[in-house]
Amino acid sequence: MEEEKANKILKILSMIGGIYEILFGILMIFLIVPLLNLMGLNILHLDYPIFAHTAGLLAIILGLILFFSAFNVKKFLNNIIFIIILRFTIQIVIIVNIFIIPMIGIGLFLFGLIDLTFAIFTIYFIKISKLSFNIFKNIKDEGS
Numbered sequence: 001m002e003e004e005k006a007n008k009i010l011k012i013l014s015m016i017g018g019i020y021e022i023l024f025g026i027l028m029i030f031l032i033v034p035l036l037n038l039m040g041l042n043i044l045h046l047d048y049p050i051f052a053h054t055a056g057l058l059a060i061i062l063g064l065i066l067f068f069s070a071f072n073v074k075k076f077l078n079n080i081i082f083i084i085i086l087r088f089t090i091q092i093v094i095i096v097n098i099f100i101i102p103m104i105g106i107g108l109f110l111f112g113l114i115d116l117t118f119a120i121f122t123i124y125f126i127k128i129s130k131l132s133f134n135i136f137k138n139i140k141d142e143g144s
Contacts, residue, residue: 023063039106074131
């Protein structure tokens with residue numbers, strides 16, 4: 001696959017990933033109780049919704065960063081790389097919570113799988129586009 005085509009796919013993938021994160025954040029803010037019930041937890045309300053609302057807001061912000069980074073992948077590549085790192089590290093939180101709250105394990109597993117899939121495909125298309133994973137090099141190149 002040629003670099004230009006891979007770069008175009010990377011842009012589209014970043015936009016779709018950004019939209020996914022924004023929608024997920026909206027779900028976390030406005031529909032967390034139905035989402036948890038769908039995943040297997042039978043609750044009427046959250047005692048402390050601030051945690052879900054904060055997580056939702058952060059997901060929306062990360063989605064916006066990813067979406068707008070897609071308009072100039074080369075310039076904002078570090079944003080995309082940091083979100084890849086986030087998507088891999090969130091797997092630790094997901095695995096821990098699968099053991100803590102096993103009744104929503106399948107739902108957590110599916111959301112984790114979506115994040116992993118986005119991360120792996122993004123890494124693949126960054127590599128095919130011959131862009132650098134070196135964050136410091138990308139900062140230096142941007143300054144020139």
